[in-house]
Amino acid sequence: MTSPISPFLGVLVLLLVAIALGAIILVASGVLLPKIKPNNPQAEKLAPFECGAPLQQPNARHRYSVKFYLTAMLFILFDVEAAFLLPWAVQYKQNLGSFWIMLAFFATLLVGFIYAWGKGAFEWEK
């Protein structure tokens, strides 16, 4: 096996296992479950549960403020940038000069941060 894709054999195996597992779960719950579960239907038991629509509390279904999304987006942005710090920090001792490059990177981030701040993206009440 000299093909360049041979290192990815493990991925293929993983993929096949994942597909097989999914199929087994589907088949088992469809075929096995009706045979072993006690047949005792009641309204509460047949109702859908834990699927995003809490039927017990209809009032819980209201619209979310867009501010949640804004916070989430800002979090992802700065979180990813912070994750970039980790590999740099590991290698930092070998490359002390990279400190200045990282500083430049953070200066760029800082401008974005100040911009978001100035736009009031961090204010919860408006």
Add this chain to the structure above:
Amino acid sequence: MNGFAAGLWESLVSGSKLIWPQIFLTFAATVMLWPADLFVEKARKHVWAPITMVILALTGALIYLTEPGVGFSDMYKVDGLTKGFQALIVLAAFLAVMLSQKLLDALREQTVEYYALILFSLVGMLTLVGATDLMTVYFSIELMAICIYILVAYLRDQNRGVEAGLKYFLLGAFSSGILLYGMSLVFAAVGGVTTNLAELNRLLPVVPQSSSLLVFSGVLMVLVGLCFKVAAVPFHMWSPDAYEGAPTPITAFMATAPKAAAMGAFLRVFGTGFAGVSSDWMLPLSYVAGASMILGNIAAVRQQTMKRLLAYSSIAHAGYMLLGVLGKGVDNAQAVWLYLLTYLVMNTGAFAVVIILQGKGEGERIDDFRGLAKRRPFLAFAMMMFLLSLAGIPPLVGFFGKFYLFKLAVESGLTTLVVIALVTSAISAFYYLGVVNQMYFKEPADLPEGAEPEVLSTGMTLIVGVTCVLTLVGTLAGPWLVNTMFRITWI
């Protein structure tokens, strides 16, 4: 400083002279967003338009002054192709900003972000046309696209705008994934050593038989990703909706600048990177080009709104331009550049007329052009010239660009495709002339008093006038254009 950091620093310093336009643009746009915008009160945001135009003019000068060279470990290159396409892109952005000012005033939607996003997307485009590495291609495409997604959804109070932005974003993100996956396959096929285009060109034709399927699928996926960016059939589905929902100046911008950038990338990636494996992509790309011409032109016939008509016509024009990619040579790249230049002139002119008639975001139906010749003889005449030029009627510039492109395509042996192109050009004349018919031979609709458009300014008149004159007499500048064109090289 030692080792790695010193090398990085040196590469940055020596390479930075190649990317002065991009550095300047990034800096200018950032300062515009913060802190400069703090000092501009809400009612005076329109001052950003002239400032942006000055920045763009300076960028153009910087592009002109940049010396050709290679930098950043062969990831970026300034040559004739780079400079030629960068000039096109900056010109398109300049015209788009000029078109924007009055319309945004009328809509009361002036913000600094609008102009800053145009500048940021420009950074991506300018880098894209000089990219000589698949990684540079990918990153600059993303930078360009993300800014344009936001600009498309700029009128966020209108359902149409939001729908267009969401559609464009989802499809665009998906196609970027395909593009990146294709690049990773190509990377794997050459043994995982390089994504540099020149290196790939050397390595791809000699990969062992066992990984030729990897090369084929990788190249094909890169093709799909780039076809999406130029909106070629069957990857065009986003474009009519995005064109219709975006603010009209952004539509004009999208039809020219990102298309020019993506075409530049197309020419370089397939002309210098994948040239050695052209048997893999020639046939699929021929089908894409042919389908774009046929579907773009036939679908345009039935459109009711001017922006959708122009969107389908731009799909068809992308099909024509792909002939230049299929021709593979430097001279074909030059023809594509010339075609883009003429397309830029006539397309911007046509959109300027649409914006003037459109007023406050209403009335862009083709019916609105009824009897325009009686109401606005000059506008109607200019629009007629733009449409005839788009259809490629001699002696307008559209014919000049088309003639050159088709001639080289015939010489490259693409006879079937050129026949399709000619037949579909004839079809395109039908719908372009349909609009002319509306303008000249139909009675004007009764407009209520005071419903005259408000988006008229010296700048708009200037754009329509200048582009109209250029469309009319541009062919006279033919020798000069051809001379300029010959400076577009990638060697």
